Amino acid sequence: MKPLASRPQQMKRSGIREILEIAVRTPGCIRLEVGEPNFPTPAHIVEAAHRAAQEGKTRYTLSAGIIPLREALVEKVKRFNGLDVGIENIIVTPGSTYSLFNAFEVLLEPGDEVLIPDPGWPTYDTQVTLAGGVTTRYPLYQANGFRPVVADIEKVITPKSKVIVMCNPSNPTGAVCSEDEIREIVELARRYDLYVISDEVYEELIFEGAPTTAAKFDPDRVVTIYSFSKTYSMTGWRVGYAVAPAPIANWMARATEPNVACASEPNQWAALAALTGPQEVVGEMRQAYQRRRDLVCDVLKEKGLFQYQPNGAFYIMIDVSQAQMDSYDFCKELLKVKQVACAPGATFGPSAAGLVRVSLATAEDELVEGVRRLCDFVEERAASLKTAAAR
Ligand SMILES: Cc1ncc(COP(=O)(O)O)c(C=O)c1O
Incomplete structure (x- = not known):
């Protein structure tokens, strides 16, 4: 058979999807890898689609x-x-x-x-x-x-x-x-x-x-x-x-x-x-993301991993280079050991190889718990590297 087109084969695989595929098969894991708001679509928008469909x-x-x-x-x-x-x-x-x-x-x-x-x-x-x-x-x-x-x-x-x-x-x-x-x-x-x-x-x-x-x-x-x-x-x-x-x-x-x-x-x-329609919901969601951003920054400060404060969207990059792992390996290991999914920095470009991306589009309690576990993982890994080096 003749070969398939070469262009699609040049596409890089998304690291977010790679982690997502493991995360969906990891029961009870905290999902911080995807950029998808966790709020429902406002009811008046859903109703408008319903009405439109009924009207042909x-x-x-x-x-x-x-x-x-x-x-x-x-x-x-x-x-x-x-x-x-x-x-x-x-x-x-x-x-x-x-x-x-x-x-x-x-x-x-x-x-x-x-x-x-x-x-x-x-x-x-x-x-x-x-x-x-x-x-x-x-x-x-x-x-x-x-x-x-x-x-x-x-x-x-x-x-x-x-x-x-x-x-x-x-x-x-x-x-x-x-x-x-x-x-x-x-x-x-x-x-x-x-x-x-x-x-x-x-x-x-x-x-x-x-x-x-x-x-x-x-x-x-x-x-x-x-x-x-x-x-x-x-x-x-x-x-x-x-x-x-x-x-x-x-x-x-x-x-x-x-x-x-x-x-x-x-x-x-x-x-x-x-x-x-009413726009209040947009402001409410923005405030919720901002509150989550603040909570995550507080955890990072407490754990000594705070680097910068994002001013928008619903993501934060966290520097995990102390763990001395490739960001893909870091995310896979974090998922296995702590049941937390986040996105490997390297999927966003070579400069982010020592970082991971955490999405703030997850409910507060889960988000804070997930970031705590991530920080603990970095700390434990850095400590074991130190012990190994001292031997
Ligand atoms: C930066 C950026 N641009 C565009 C999109 C595409 O969004 P959609 O196709 O849902 O409008 C996304 C989705 O995650 C995004 O993060």
Whole structure:
């Protein structure tokens, strides 16, 4: 038989999934590896989908999404993000994961380089590979709170560079960039004539600082990725959207058609209800994540493992290098010995090989207990290394 296509075989396996697969087979384990809100989708959103389905709104829609939702999004991005766009700039997709891939498909020629953060969400690397591009990583240093430094990005730009990907607030670090930092990155992109894909799916989950959308500094070169998943606890509904300059948006809508046709119609009506309904729930979830962030930082301080405070999203990176283990081995051993699952740092990029990511999207008691066990594991492992060295 002829060989299968080589591109999918170049995809790196997600370390999060690798641990998840062991975690689901480990009874009673504390799950801190996945980035999935533990809150139910608010009832009025569920009811809107139910109503839509009963009313027969169960059809294919325009590839870019139903008009009422895109009109409401025009209003949202104006009010919340300060962007002046029309519905022709908005493409609703089955989850923002597809918005992102859609953007890569439209922007990349084979071999084009995409600058991605290290550490960064592993899907960037996989999607660029699938779209025929090549990733280059720019470093994010813990000493700088994991926020990008323009000079570090500039160092890895080559004549083949085409796109800079930024993620603010960040998965996996929870870092939130200042307005000046974002402006400088967009200015850098302009100087080198690069596009920017700004992943802002955690825009509503900022504890300190304010959301800044990169597109306001150069709307003609920035594609912004947004989602209903994290803001409204709607991960399984698969509704996300991109805001893009008209020529890019036009091709993104065109490419959506043969790939996925459109997002699910009842779920688009549910997303409209999320946008136009009561917003208190968004603030309540944000406060809950912030409280969990504080609790985790307190445990880390008590155990001597505190390094930095994330200011947004629902993740924290913990430095476990004292255990002197590869981060995959660390996570597997932690799961076996302490029944706690977390994500290996190396899956987010080589710079995070001594770190693990803990998700704050788990109930408080479990989260605190899980982080305590993780710290105990590091302590026990460091002590046994010391004893072995003294022999
Ligand atoms: C940084 C980032 N961007 C995008 C997504 C995709 O979210 P969704 O496809 O559910 O909209 C995720 C999901 O975890 C994420 O962490």
